[in-house]
Amino acid sequence: MIEGALGDLRNGVSRIAHNEKIEELQSEFSGDKPHLQHSKPLHLDPMFYEALDVLHYVEPTCLAAFLKLSQFMHRVEDVPNTKAYMESDRIIKWPPNRW
Template identity: 40%
Template sequence: MAPILGYWKIKGLVQPTRLLLEYLGEEYEERLYERNEGDAWRNEKFKLGLEFPNLPYYIDGDVKLTQSMAIIRYIADKHNMLGGSGKERAEITMLEGAVSDIRSGVSRIAYNKDFETLKVDFLNKLPEMLKMFEDRLCHKTYLNGDRVTHPDFMLYDALDVVLYMDRKCLDAFPKLVCFKKRIENIPQINEYLRSSKYIEWPLQGWQATFGGGDHPPK
């Protein structure tokens, strides 16, 4: 039986995990909860055998996980992608945190009614964060070298999101532009992005001031 990935029908916290699963070619079933299916989730929440019931969840046989980072790390570990040495494992963990600083920074302000005001401060700080990744990619194909690791998909998702906030935010970072295209050109990812499985929108929950609603901005 294929593993089950359960989440709202949004990008949100689980998009990097979807990208990783597609890259690996691992069979999985998505349980997508629509905007009006809050009751459906609440009815199932305590019946799935989850120790800490929440969305997203991932059920792989007797492994039943919640928390997005636990899920993506579990899948990466199954495929020996967490690093071969203590140093490499620590660097991958560091990269997770560095990318999360960007993505969680968006989420922290996305639901605020004063988003447009808060966005100014976020975008002022964004170049400093992006430059660290730009510098790391100067002599690397991917964040950890020549091999794809799950923080690459986390960064791809974060870049996709901030570009909706400011279409010019990567103009000063050619390595990041190339990195984003490189991820999109991976055959498995390219196929996924063009498939009906791909969720373009919303980026956040439907109620979010930024990244919410049913359709992307024109």
């Protein structure tokens, strides 16, 4: 079971970390919308945020060169309900969900 979880973690992070076009793909996908598919956040936004956040656990500066991805993360963090949850004592920072 642990072996499977570790494999999932490695594969998920690898898909993002080794994709040199990740910011370009995200921009093409979302266009000028502030969130992935809409002007308002949908269920996909926290999922993508979480994948990027896991990269921060591995290397805190890994997205520094990717302005649009960093801005996306800040927009998700600034959604009022998300912000309240992230500032509460209910948040579980580690281990990341499903990683």
